[in-house]
Amino acid sequence: xxxxxxxxxxxxxxxxxxxxxxxxxxxxxxxxxxxxxxxxxxxxxxxxxxxxxxxxxxxxxxxxxxxxxxxxxxxxxxxxxxxxxxxxxxxxxxxxxxxxxxxxxxxxxxxxxxxxxxxxxxxxxxxxxxxxxxxxxxxxxxxxxxxxxxxxxxxxxxxxxxxxxxxxxxxxxxxxxxxxxxxxxxxxxxxxxxxxxxxxxxxxxxxxxxxxxxxxxxxxxxxxxxxxxxxxxxxxxxxxxxxxxxxxxxxxxxxxxxxxxxxxxxxxxxxxxxxxxxxxxxxxxxxxxxxxxxxxxxxxxxxxxxxxxxxxxxxxxxxxxxxxxxxxxxxxxxxxxxxxxxxxxxxxxxxxxxxxxxxxxxxxxxxxxxxxxxxxxxxxxxxxxxxxxxxxxxxxxxxxxxxxxxxxxxxxxxxxxxxx
Numbered sequence: 001x002x003x004x005x006x007x008x009x010x011x012x013x014x015x016x017x018x019x020x021x022x023x024x025x026x027x028x029x030x031x032x033x034x035x036x037x038x039x040x041x042x043x044x045x046x047x048x049x050x051x052x053x054x055x056x057x058x059x060x061x062x063x064x065x066x067x068x069x070x071x072x073x074x075x076x077x078x079x080x081x082x083x084x085x086x087x088x089x090x091x092x093x094x095x096x097x098x099x100x101x102x103x104x105x106x107x108x109x110x111x112x113x114x115x116x117x118x119x120x121x122x123x124x125x126x127x128x129x130x131x132x133x134x135x136x137x138x139x140x141x142x143x144x145x146x147x148x149x150x151x152x153x154x155x156x157x158x159x160x161x162x163x164x165x166x167x168x169x170x171x172x173x174x175x176x177x178x179x180x181x182x183x184x185x186x187x188x189x190x191x192x193x194x195x196x197x198x199x200x201x202x203x204x205x206x207x208x209x210x211x212x213x214x215x216x217x218x219x220x221x222x223x224x225x226x227x228x229x230x231x232x233x234x235x236x237x238x239x240x241x242x243x244x245x246x247x248x249x250x251x252x253x254x255x256x257x258x259x260x261x262x263x264x265x266x267x268x269x270x271x272x273x274x275x276x277x278x279x280x281x282x283x284x285x286x287x288x289x290x291x292x293x294x295x296x297x298x299x300x301x302x303x304x305x306x307x308x309x310x311x312x313x314x315x316x317x318x319x320x321x322x323x324x325x326x327x328x329x330x331x332x333x334x335x336x337x338x339x340x341x342x343x344x345x346x347x348x349x350x351x352x353x354x355x356x357x358x359x360x361x362x363x364x365x366x367x368x369x370x371x372x373x374x375x376x377x378x379x380x381x382x383x384x385x386x387x388x389x390x391x392x393x394x395x396x397x398x399x400x401x402x403x404x405x406x407x408x409x410x411x412x413x414x415x416x417x418x419x420x
């Protein structure tokens with residue numbers, strides 16, 4: 001856990017920023033149910049679509065929010081053919097996104113995601129294992145190949161909690177650069193929180209007052225209290241407070257007792273997870289309570305989550321036969337439904353969870369830890385609804401990269417015609 005995790009400045013801080021760490025050099029060779037609101041606000045559809053001739057009774061469709069960067073409008077500033085890339089190497093996943101600028105965001109042209117479990121065993125040894133590093137390198141080689149083939153103009157590649165905590169994290173970063181040409185930047189917990197908010201805040205349910213955005217990762221969880229500037233439309237929000245705790249789905253799973261078949265033991269294990277997470281949130285909870293008491297204002301709590309945990313549980317809520325990003329990203333679900341699903345999954349055996357659609361073998365052993373973290377967040381910030389985002393750090397990097405390039409072009413254009 002880093003020493004800088006904690007409170008932001010008393011005046012808060014903007015989410016937007018420059019694209020520090022970006023590199024121009026390319027690596028060497030080496031819908032289920034859902035609706036969409038067109039005006040940016042959530043809506044409810046009356047019926048669910050079905051391809052069957054005699055559909056069952058319709059269920060209400062969960063509300064959604066608009067996803068503006070998926071529009072295919074021409075770019076006003078950045079060259080529309082230039083590609084930008086973001087790589088996020090986390091404790092559990094390696095993810096790549098390549099995009100081109102569009103009118104109000106960007107259009108994705110290529111993507112890649114693979115479970116690598118880089119942080120496997122880190123809680124016990126304090127080091128990245130050889131097997132975990134090999135898995136991550138295999139995924140990064142694929143990313144490097146995609147960067148070459150897509151002729152990426154500007155890229156930023158980041159590593160998070162596993163590399164922050166591992167005693168051999170810097171050594172691994174050097175190996176990645178040597179073998180793939182990708183230069184990973186080990187970012188701070190503060191920067192991780194900022195990028196996650198920058199990437200997903202546009203999916204926040206409209207409303208007033210502070211809102212809480214969270215990211216449940218593999219090795220850590222970030223909670224960010226934000227305040228929007230409604231006069232500036234989609235401008236990045238201001239961070240009022242934040243915290244990063246060293247509990248993610250991998251680190252929490254590996255810290256508590258191993259899973260067993262006995263139902264009572266499973267319940268005790270889940271209670272242990274809940275207690276550990278709640279204890280790590282205690283200081284942040286006290287600051288939230290003090291802030292709310294000082295303001296005196298009463299607003300409906302708004303909550304937005306970005307992580308594999310919330311997208312998986314949202315898929316279960318929607319009863320999807322398999323994961324469908326178009327049905328999940330931007331959906332708004334009842335918080336109590338997510339809590340109920342969390343409690344139900346925590347009571348299942350590992351074999352039973354593996355049989356659940358959208359969970360499967362890759363997530364079956366880790367999803368319970370995610371459920372424990374999510375329930376603790378719902379205790380901390382008792383919102384009635386939960387917004388779900390299948391986006392985060394990568395999208396935040398891309399928005400930062402493209403925005404910085406547009407800003408540089410504006411500055412250059414403003415100097416034209418001026419006397420020396």
